[in-house]
Amino acid sequence: MSLITIQCRLVASADTRQFLWMLMSQKNTPLINEIFMRIAEHPDFSVWKEKGKLPKNFLAQQIAELKEDKRFQGQPSRFYASVHKMIDYVYESWFTIQDKNKFRLQGHTRWLEMLKPDTEILQCFDGSWEKLQNQAKKILDEIDSTLSHTRIVDKLFKEYEATNDPRIQGAIVYLIKNGASIPDNKVETEKKYKKLKRKVEIQVHKLKKQIEISAPTGRDLNQQKWLDTLILASLASTTMPLNQAQCDRWFSALKKNSPSIPYPVIYETNEDLKWSLSDQNRLHVRFNGLSDHTFKIYCDSRQLPYFQRFYEDQELKKANKNQFSSALFTLRSAMIIWKEDDGKGELWDKHKLYLHCTLDTDYWTVEGTQVVAQRKQKEVLNIIDGMKEKDDLRDTQKKFIQRKETTLARLNNIFPRPGKPIYQGNPNLFLGVAMGLQESVTLALVNVGEGKAILYRNIKQLLGDNYHLLRRRRNEKQKLNHQNHKARKRASFQQKGESNLGEYVDRLIAKSILKIAQEYKVSTIIIPLLSQMRSITEAEVQARAEERIPEYKEGQKKYAKDYRVQVHQWSYGRLIDNIKANSAKVGIVVREGKQPKQGTFTDKALQLALSIQQNITEGKIPRNTKF
Structure with missing residues (x-):
């Protein structure tokens, strides 16, 4: 699967832009901010942070509860689904970064503990450079020389942990310091060692600060947090920061240029977008949940063929009812997004509205589509076979199998697309x-x-x-x-x-x-x-x-x-x-x-x-x- 993202301007009437801006900035983004706050303040957040994931149904429960709140009512169902997807995406990325930083911190801390100057290492070899380098050469000879530099270093670290011999450990540190090789220049100056050690200490310090970073807080569209911090800082004569950490947070909040646009709205289903052509042969699009509002597509000539393909796929499926499957649409997902601009007037006039579309390039040719169709057919067959192995199927399960069999039949019909030989490298x-x-x-x-x-x-x-x-x-x-x-x-x-x-x-x-x-x-x-x-x-x-x-x-x-x-x-x-x-x-x-x-x-x-x-x-x- 090769996914790429294209974009276009969405042009609509002032009333439509105002309606969408108010919906996204006054309803959708505040809902995301509220859930971010609840997650960060939850008593079990430290446990979730350690596990690296949120509880399975937590987001769904929070959204279902807050949908009844007057502050967040009146949104299309796809907007609530977008909130779930956006928060899930943000926290999945945040947890991934935290895990990577913890792993890197462990590695850097271990290296800092191992690190010692050559003068100290030589004490284990009676001050003999020749004995040290012979031991280092012996260790290198036992490692496959065809391995990459990174893998050789990894093996050296593992061998260091596996032995208690100070001579072997010292030779391994000597090798790692010199890039898994034996240098021609034997002398390591004190200045060079201090520079190397300080570099590792800086990396450790930065990683610790990154791990301590606060959880996602959302977008402050009204700059309220910035104003509150500014008021506190202006009253420094009476309200001094408690410590250096709080002072740094104040400075960071004042320096930070918070986004002034709402969160995007994600459409995961390709049939949520309805494409059409105007009398002037211009492409238009409408969205599920916003069917009363039509948007014109403005894009450059390089991306126009992709949007035309989205329209053609939809029209072909519509003209041949029950013959083609939307699973073979070129369009996979879409996102409505506001982008900051230097325009004048109201916020919906000042900023520009865009549509980001993700597509799979394998669907662009008939050969690629056939490969995808075969893969999907295999997946559907596995599901059907798994369901049929069960005894005493309920009516809902039987209907599910029927739907899958219908999907399987439609996957046999390939959309008419240009042919192009599949690249063979x-x-x-x-x-x-x-x-x-x-x-x-x-x-x-x-x-x-x-x-x-x-x-x-x-x-x-x-x-x-x-x-x-x-x-x-x-x-x-x-x-x-x-x-x-x-x-x-x-x-x-x-x-x-x-x-x-x-x-x-x-x-x-x-x-x-x-x-x-x-x-x-x-x-x-x-x-x-x-x-x-x-x-x-x-x-x-x-x-x-x-x-x-x-x-x-x-x-x-x-x-x-x-x-x-x-x-x-x-x-x-x-x-x-x-x-x-x-x-x-x-x-x-x-x-x-x-x-x-x-x-x-x-x-x-x-x-x-x-x-x-x-x-x-x-x-x-x-x-x-x-x-």
């Missing part, structure tokens, strides 16, 4: 895409069967004649940061956003990556898992600042701030989304891997590709899984 060719501060993007085309790289490409080679746009974007980003800094000093919270140049450069890079992948018949593109990138780069910046300006906190903060502006800033998430979207159109599998922290960027791209192959070989990732 070489299963041994992977394309690793490394990303970082110094080098935005580095590619490594790897033959994973042989464990060798075929070619490398850096950002300059990928962009070619458009490389000058990278410098232009960097200058634009620095200028924008400076302008927003001045705006914050003037207490202006309406800051400027960047132009579309960054998005254009992302598309050029993604297009170049896909071109190389198609040219060499790559089967899989591996992109980095960037959830840890922020903490890693922040720790590096902080450690660099402490090295350059020791024992002077204010100077370190200023240096770190200036250095962040100097290094190349990049929207990694947006670039990854472009790579995924382009690959999905062709049918190339995209997977996420853990990018190594050490080595050159070409080495990182190579190891990134090899690490995924190792997971496939060990059965941790199914070979044909798409992300």
Whole structure:
């Protein structure tokens, strides 16, 4: 399954926009905020936090109870379903982040406890570098050299835990400090050790703060929390913060630019959207629960064919009643969303209304649709067979089986769609895409069967004649940061956003990556898992600042701030989304891997590709899984 998201403007009358804005901002978002508050204040919240999930029926019970509250009455049933989906999504993400941070904290804390200078390690070897390096070489020889750098380090940590021999433990620490290798330069200076230790301490401190972060609180559309904090801060002469933590919370609340738009409304069912054509041949859409309101579709020429396909699927099913199944609609789900804008007038005039649609690219061609239909038929058959194995079926169960048999028959009818051969890549060719501060993007085309790289490409080679746009974007980003800094000093919270140049450069890079992948018949593109990138780069910046300006906190903060502006800033998430979207159109599998922290960027791209192959070989990732 390859899912992509497209968007369009929704244009409607002023009355319709006002009605929808009031419904979403005065009913739907406050309901979400209320449930967020109840969750955070629940006596069992600490237990849920430890388990990493909310009770099964808790959200449904809260919504059913609050539907009777006058503050939240009068919403369509799909809006209440959207509340459930939105809160479930937010907390699933929040719990996932908490679990990852706890796991990383355990690892960093363990490494901090293990860490010791070479002078201390040498004491176990009678001060002999030769004995230390011989022991380290012996440990490395027992590990499969074809493993990725990350897996070698993991094995070293496990071996450290499994032994009590101080000589082996010391040699393992020596190896990990030097990137799982034996360095030519034997001497580790005290300055180098302190820098390494401080870097780990910074990461531990940041992770602890992230774990202590408060639960989701919702969106303060009226800025009431900001005003309350401002009043408390203005009365500092009589109302002082109790401690530094409370002071930090006040400062964070005042600095935070809270969203001024309501939560989106999610439509999980593709038949909740009714498409139509006007006399001028313009697409319109209506939503279940908002049937009295019609919205015009405004999109660019690249996305128009997708919206036309949604209309064609619906009309074909309608014209051939009981012949086609909506399970094979190209559209999978949709979301109504307001986006902040600099318009004038009322809030529903100032901000713009958009529709985000998620579709499966496998449904775009007749060959892809046939593959999906076969998969769904198998799933339905398994359900039917499972139900028929039961004895004494109730009438409701018999009717359920009849509905499934009807669905099975409709899945045999494939929507008429254009034909296109399914992309077949070489299963041994992977394309690793490394990303970082110094080098935005580095590619490594790897033959994973042989464990060798075929070619490398850096950002300059990928962009070619458009490389000058990278410098232009960097200058634009620095200028924008400076302008927003001045705006914050003037207490202006309406800051400027960047132009579309960054998005254009992302598309050029993604297009170049896909071109190389198609040219060499790559089967899989591996992109980095960037959830840890922020903490890693922040720790590096902080450690660099402490090295350059020791024992002077204010100077370190200023240096770190200036250095962040100097290094190349990049929207990694947006670039990854472009790579995924382009690959999905062709049918190339995209997977996420853990990018190594050490080595050159070409080495990182190579190891990134090899690490995924190792997971496939060990059965941790199914070979044909798409992300």
